[in-house]
Amino acid sequence: xxxxxxxxxxxxxxxxxxxxxxxxxxxxxxxxxxxVLRGIDMTVRQGEVAVLIGPxxxxxxxxxxCINHLETISAGRIFVDDELIGYHxxxxxxHELHLKEIARQRRNIGMVFQRxxxxxxxxxxxxxMEAPVQVKGxxxxxxxxxxxxxxxxxxxxxxxxxxxxxLSGGQQQRxxxxxxxxxxxxxxxFDEPTxxxxxxxxxxxxxxxxxxxRSGMTMVVVTHEIGFAREVGDTLxxxxxxxxVESGHPREVIANPQHERTKGFLSRVL
Amino acid sequence: MVMTAHKAExxxxxxxxxxxIKAVPVRHPGRWVGAAVILLLVALGIQSLATNPQFHWExxxxxxxxxxxxxxxxxxxxxxxxxxxLAIVLAVLLAVMRQSDNPIFRWSSWVWVWFFxxxxxxxxxxxxxxxxxxxPTMSLGIPFGPALVTWVLEDPTRGFIPAVLGLGLNExxxxxxxxxxxxxxxxxxxxxxxxxxxxxRGKIMWRIILPQAMRVIVPPxxxxxxxxxxxxxxxxxxxxxxxxxxxxxSLANRTYLPIPLLIVAATWYLVITSILMVGQHYIxxxxxxxxxxxxxxxxxxxxxxAAAGTAPTGTAPTGVEPGEAIPxxxxxxxxxxxxxxx
Ligand SMILES: Nc1ncnc2c1ncn2[C@@H]1O[C@H](COP(=O)(O)OP(=O)(O)OP(=O)(O)O)[C@@H](O)[C@H]1O
Ligand SMILES: [Mg+2]
Numbered sequence: 001x002x003x004x005x006x007x008x009x010x011x012x013x014x015x016x017x018x019x020x021x022x023x024x025x026x027x028x029x030x031x032x033x034x035x036v037l038r039g040i041d042m043t044v045r046q047g048e049v050a051v052l053i054g055p056x057x058x059x060x061x062x063x064x065x066c067i068n069h070l071e072t073i074s075a076g077r078i079f080v081d082d083e084l085i086g087y088h089x090x091x092x093x094x095h096e097l098h099l100k101e102i103a104r105q106r107r108n109i110g111m112v113f114q115r116x117x118x119x120x121x122x123x124x125x126x127x128x129m130e131a132p133v134q135v136k137g138x139x140x141x142x143x144x145x146x147x148x149x150x151x152x153x154x155x156x157x158x159x160x161x162x163x164x165x166x167l168s169g170g171q172q173q174r175x176x177x178x179x180x181x182x183x184x185x186x187x188x189x190f191d192e193p194t195x196x197x198x199x200x201x202x203x204x205x206x207x208x209x210x211x212x213x214r215s216g217m218t219m220v221v222v223t224h225e226i227g228f229a230r231e232v233g234d235t236l237x238x239x240x241x242x243x244x245v246e247s248g249h250p251r252e253v254i255a256n257p258q259h260e261r262t263k264g265f266l267s268r269v270l
Numbered sequence: 271m272v273m274t275a276h277k278a279e280x281x282x283x284x285x286x287x288x289x290x291i292k293a294v295p296v297r298h299p300g301r302w303v304g305a306a307v308i309l310l311l312v313a314l315g316i317q318s319l320a321t322n323p324q325f326h327w328e329x330x331x332x333x334x335x336x337x338x339x340x341x342x343x344x345x346x347x348x349x350x351x352x353x354x355x356l357a358i359v360l361a362v363l364l365a366v367m368r369q370s371d372n373p374i375f376r377w378s379s380w381v382w383v384w385f386f387x388x389x390x391x392x393x394x395x396x397x398x399x400x401x402x403x404x405x406p407t408m409s410l411g412i413p414f415g416p417a418l419v420t421w422v423l424e425d426p427t428r429g430f431i432p433a434v435l436g437l438g439l440n441e442x443x444x445x446x447x448x449x450x451x452x453x454x455x456x457x458x459x460x461x462x463x464x465x466x467x468x469x470x471r472g473k474i475m476w477r478i479i480l481p482q483a484m485r486v487i488v489p490p491x492x493x494x495x496x497x498x499x500x501x502x503x504x505x506x507x508x509x510x511x512x513x514x515x516x517x518x519x520s521l522a523n524r525t526y527l528p529i530p531l532l533i534v535a536a537t538w539y540l541v542i543t544s545i546l547m548v549g550q551h552y553i554x555x556x557x558x559x560x561x562x563x564x565x566x567x568x569x570x571x572x573x574x575x576a577a578a579g580t581a582p583t584g585t586a587p588t589g590v591e592p593g594e595a596i597p598x599x600x601x602x603x604x605x606x607x608x609x610x611x612x
Contacts, residue, residue, distance in 0.1 A: 070462060103468040103469065115459055117457070119463070119464075120561065121557070123560070130469075130477070131467035131469065135473075163561075179463075
């Protein structure tokens with residue numbers, strides 16, 4: 001896992017010179033007859049921030065959820081850290097992984113949801129401690145200390161003993177980020193983390209995410225916050241109708257989109 | 271923030287404290303009439319209870335703490351508690367099976383509920399009573415192998431196990447539906463967030479879903495427990511003859527004084543129900559954590575230190591500072607907005 005506050009490595013040819021942490025190869029996804037992902041190829045290198053944009057229903061959430069196997073894929077392969085997600089390949093055949101193995105793979109991948117999904121019956125600090133204690137078997141005292149540190153890092157040490165219902169949306173989302181970080185993941189997935197928030201609360205969450213990006217965390221972020229993509233994004237990928245229409249350096253894609261669909265979408269969100 | 275600014279402005283504009291409203295409240299004569307009628311009826315009732323000799327209060331006093339009656343209370347309580355425990359265990363299982371990916375599990379859970387909810391509990395109790403005639407001894411051991419423990423069930427406690435089975439199995443069908451509704455009431459995002467953290471299925475159920483489902487499950491289950499307390503009076507069908515209703519009935523038959531013994535039984539049922547209601551209140555409070563926002567956040571470390579009369583030293587950044595206003599609810603206070611405005 002990359003230690004926080006590690007300087008970002010050198011950038012070569014617009015992309016980082018690090019190993020490929022996420023490799024998505026020819027991924028298709030059907031919901032019944034509904035062909036939602038239609039052959040997605042994408043890589044995210046270690047330390048990169050990959051921003052995904054696209055119109056509603058284009059399959060962004062589905063793709064993100066496939067990366068940690070919350071959805072099963074219908075075709076293709078997804079590798080995280082060179083490990084095939086959800087399956088085991090033996091003798092040219094795919095075998096489903098045992099639930100325990102899938103859980104082990106997920107520990108390495110943090111996820112932040114649009115609707116926060118904090119555990120409602122637990123305080124902020126208990127939310128953050130839950131997985132380290134229950135999944136990693138960490139001691140309670142150590143987990144609590146770490147949880148309070150993480151809450152401090154997202155600017156919420158004063159709210160540690162509040163229940164989610166006693167927190168604003170922006171505060172809840174920052175607790176959710178701390179909760180995901182508590183597992184020391186190598187990769188963080190964000191599914192529209194700010195779109196359920198009142199405008200004045202968006203900034204705090206984005207600031208926490210920017211700090212995280214600068215500390216070297218590998219992130220895949222679905223968002224409509226183009227400013228965020230421009231500021232800390234390494235790649236910007238535009239999806240529509242279940243395919244990647246265009247991908248490149250955020251500033252280039254935003255300033256000079258190559259496809260009509262990208263142009264149309266950007267003109268609507270900018 | 272905005273609101274405080276307004277208030278401050280208004281106060282300074284008038285150059286002092288605002289004049290508080292002292293309005294004359296609206297009169298409600300109807301309420302007074304209603305209350306008077308009710309009080310009159312209560313007084314009449316008490317007068318009749320006290321003066322009508324048919325109530326035989328001396329007999330009530332004689333039997334309320336009679337050793338057989340108190341034993342009956344004990345058996346009734348034991349029947350209630352054990353059949354509810356059996357029902358709850360089965361109901362959790364049934365509700366989880368109902369959500370399973372395995373169609374056999376789903377189907378058998380459905381059939382169970384269909385059968386036990388669809389037949390009268392009296393019939394079921396009769397049936398379990400007859401089973402003890404078919405199998406007068408019960409043994410625990412290896413299927414088709416040797417028995418390890420054997421009970422010979424003797425009269426009159428011999429009806430106890432069939433009574434618990436009958437009551438518990440019947441109740442499990444009702445509770446299963448309550449638990450199913452409870453599990454469904456928990457947002458799917460909760461399980462998803464826990465899955466994404468790498469928690470196992472069992473832990474997600476026990477630590478995340480069930481505790482939150484309890485908020486929906488506890489009130490109707492409390493209802494069912496009180497219902498069960500009274501349903502135990504049907505165990506004479508088994509027959510089991512040591513429970514409160516049977517004991518007071520037979521005393522009534524012996525003394526030819528049914529009314530005072532009915533009062534004895536009713537008093538005890540009321541007492542137990544009241545105790546159960548108190549218990550339910552505390553269980554509801556426990557599982558309301560985080561939802562009922564009335565309780566202010568408590569920092570356990572600081573609370574412990576305060577109790578010990580020392581200041582917390584060298585602890586990690588803690589929750590609420592002394593003297594800091596505690597937001598009482600989910601509303602966003604001025605302080606929150608101020609904080610997020612940084
Ligand atoms: N569990 C599901 N079952 C069936 N269809 C689904 C399911 N989840 C998503 N879909 C469908 O898949 C398509 C892509 O959905 P997805 O949520 O990935 O879109 P999105 O790009 O994230 O959109 P948005 O910006 O609205 O979040 C949609 O047409 C949606 O209706
Ligand atoms: Mg989405």
